[in-house]
Amino acid sequence: MPDERKGEGPGSENLSSSDRSNFERRVTDLDKRLDNARAHHAAKDPDGSSAVRARGMAYGLRMASEFVGAVLVGGLIGFGLDRWLGTTPWLFLVFFFLGFAAGVVNVTRSFTRLQEEIKVATKGDIGRSLPNDDDD
Amino acid sequence: MADGAHSGSAMPDPIHQFEINRLWHIDLFGFDASFTNSALFMVVAVALIVGFLLYAISGRLLVPSRLQSLAETAYEFIANMVRESMGEQGMKFFPLVFTIFMFIFTVNMLGMVPGFFTVTSHVAVTAALALLVFTIVLLVGFAKNGLGFLRLFVPSGVPVLILPFVTMIEVISFISRPISHSIRLFANMLGGHITLKVFAGFIVMLLGSQSVAVNLLAPLPLAGAVALMALEFLVAFLQAYVFTMLTCMYLNDALHPGH
Numbered sequence: 397m398p399d400e401r402k403g404e405g406p407g408s409e410n411l412s413s414s415d416r417s418n419f420e421r422r423v424t425d426l427d428k429r430l431d432n433a434r435a436h437h438a439a440k441d442p443d444g445s446s447a448v449r450a451r452g453m454a455y456g457l458r459m460a461s462e463f464v465g466a467v468l469v470g471g472l473i474g475f476g477l478d479r480w481l482g483t484t485p486w487l488f489l490v491f492f493f494l495g496f497a498a499g500v501v502n503v504t505r506s507f508t509r510l511q512e513e514i515k516v517a518t519k520g521d522i523g524r525s526l527p528n529d530d531d532d
Numbered sequence: 533m534a535d536g537a538h539s540g541s542a543m544p545d546p547i548h549q550f551e552i553n554r555l556w557h558i559d560l561f562g563f564d565a566s567f568t569n570s571a572l573f574m575v576v577a578v579a580l581i582v583g584f585l586l587y588a589i590s591g592r593l594l595v596p597s598r599l600q601s602l603a604e605t606a607y608e609f610i611a612n613m614v615r616e617s618m619g620e621q622g623m624k625f626f627p628l629v630f631t632i633f634m635f636i637f638t639v640n641m642l643g644m645v646p647g648f649f650t651v652t653s654h655v656a657v658t659a660a661l662a663l664l665v666f667t668i669v670l671l672v673g674f675a676k677n678g679l680g681f682l683r684l685f686v687p688s689g690v691p692v693l694i695l696p697f698v699t700m701i702e703v704i705s706f707i708s709r710p711i712s713h714s715i716r717l718f719a720n721m722l723g724g725h726i727t728l729k730v731f732a733g734f735i736v737m738l739l740g741s742q743s744v745a746v747n748l749l750a751p752l753p754l755a756g757a758v759a760l761m762a763l764e765f766l767v768a769f770l771q772a773y774v775f776t777m778l779t780c781m782y783l784n785d786a787l788h789p790g791h
Contacts, residue, residue, distance in 0.1 A: 454770045457716060458778075465712030470704045491704070494697070498704035502712075509781075 459506055463499035470495015546729035550653055550722070570657070573649045577638040606634070610776065617780035618787060625783050628668070632661065633776040640721065640768035644761075652771075653721040655714060662714035665779050673786035684789040713778055720771045724764045731757040 411419070474491025478484045556567035588603035596604055610630045614622045636652060643650025651657050673681035685702040686695070734753035738746055 451770065454767075454774050457720065458712075458774060461712040461716040461719070462708070465708035465715065466705055469708040469711060473704065473707075491700075494700050495704050495708075497697075498701045498708060501701055502705050502708065 455506075455510060459503045462502040462506060466499035466502050467492070467495045470498060546726045546733065549649070549725060549729060552654075569649050570651050570654065573639065573642055573651050574635075574657075577635060577642055577651070580642075581634045581638050606630075613777060614780055617777070618784045622780070622783065622787065625780075629776055629779055629783075632665070632779055633772055636661070636717070636775055637769065637772035640772055641765075643721065643725065644765060644768055650721050650725055652717055653725055655718040658714040658718040659710070661717075661775070662710040665713065665782060666710040669782045669786040672783070673789060676787065677789055681786070681789050684785060709778075709782060713775065713782075717771050717775050720767055724760075724767055728757060728760050728764060731760060 470491045470493075471488065473495075474488035477487045477491070481487065553569045554566040555569060555572060558565045558567060584599075585603055588597075588599040591597055591600060593600060607630070610633055611623070611626060614626050614629055618625065639651040642648050643653065673684070677683075685699050685706065687698060687702065690698050731753045735750050735757070738750040738753065741747060
């Protein structure tokens with residue numbers, strides 16, 4: 397099926413000039429309508445706030461779970477080693493704090509990555525320039 | 533609240549929706565492998581994905597139809613994510629990443645239909661997915677880099693004195709990945725669905741009251757439930773997205789160990 401359609405294209409040779417002007421008018425019309433829709437959308441949701449908020453929540457939960465996960469793993473490793481070696485509670489304490497450190501490492505690492513993503517998305521221009529209220 | 537016991541029974545049990553029921557008993561060598569409602573919804577999700585994709589691309593039009601452009605959007609969305617996080621060579625993992633995204637997304641969305649079962653609200657399912665990713669990262673990491681994969685645990689430029697500690701911390705951080713990976717998805721879905729159910733339960737409780745003044749309060753939790761529903765749809769997508777993105781990030785560590 398796809399081969400039959402391939403050569404067809406827009407068939408520009410067969411178009412009369414009125415068809416072509418008609419087509420161009422429709423394209424500019426569509427452009428205008430798209431611009432209107434975008435402007436309308438932007439006005440309703442200045443910086444995509446609901447999506448941004450949901451994304452921020454996702455990031456927050458991600459960091460929280462990364463922190464908690466590391467503490468849990470550290471504690472469990474220490475607990476297991478303690479039971480195995482009979483050194484309760486010392487290894488548990490050591491690994492609990494190592495897990496804590498690992499959690500902090502996790503959070504800082506994903507934060508750095510988040511910052512890089514934002515930098516790429518905003519092209520190094522972090523923060524919006526706010527309109528100056530004093531002058532007007 | 534004249535009759536406490538009665539109003540208590542009017543409140544639907546918010547946990548009931550997560551119950552696993554055996555639909556078809558299967559006993560595999562003394563191992564309970566019954567076909568449950570959870571399995572049913574997984575099969576439904578897979579059937580939906582396969583059916584949708586096959587139907588959408590069946591025309592193979594140069595100018596895509598609506599369904600085909602939807603399928604193409606999904607493809608490009610994941611393909612871009614894979615390329616951005618792993619580079620062109622990461623496209624080897626595209627089938628895995630795409631499958632994970634489509635599965636979690638479809639299962640999450642199916643869970644949003646009232647009365648349907650949410651597969652990802654069970655930690656067993658999300659842990660299985662996270663362990664799958666974790667195992668693949670380990671296998672690919674060692675297969676591609678050999679013992680060089682262990683460089684992941686030894687950051688460069690660290691004084692020898694504290695290197696053992698840093699290595700331990702890195703190991704713990706690595707092991708904690710599948711845990712946070714699975715808990716995040718499961719907790720989000722579980723929490724969201726319980727909250728929805730509790731809000732819906734408030735409506736029933738308020739309407740069941742004898743006093744008209746209390747009855748009139750019922751629209752409040754209804755508005756809350758509607759707002760939560762919208763948020764839950766966002767969460768259903770975002771969690772699928774986050775899970776997939778982290779999968780890409782972890783796979784990237786397997787391809788390029790060392791920070």
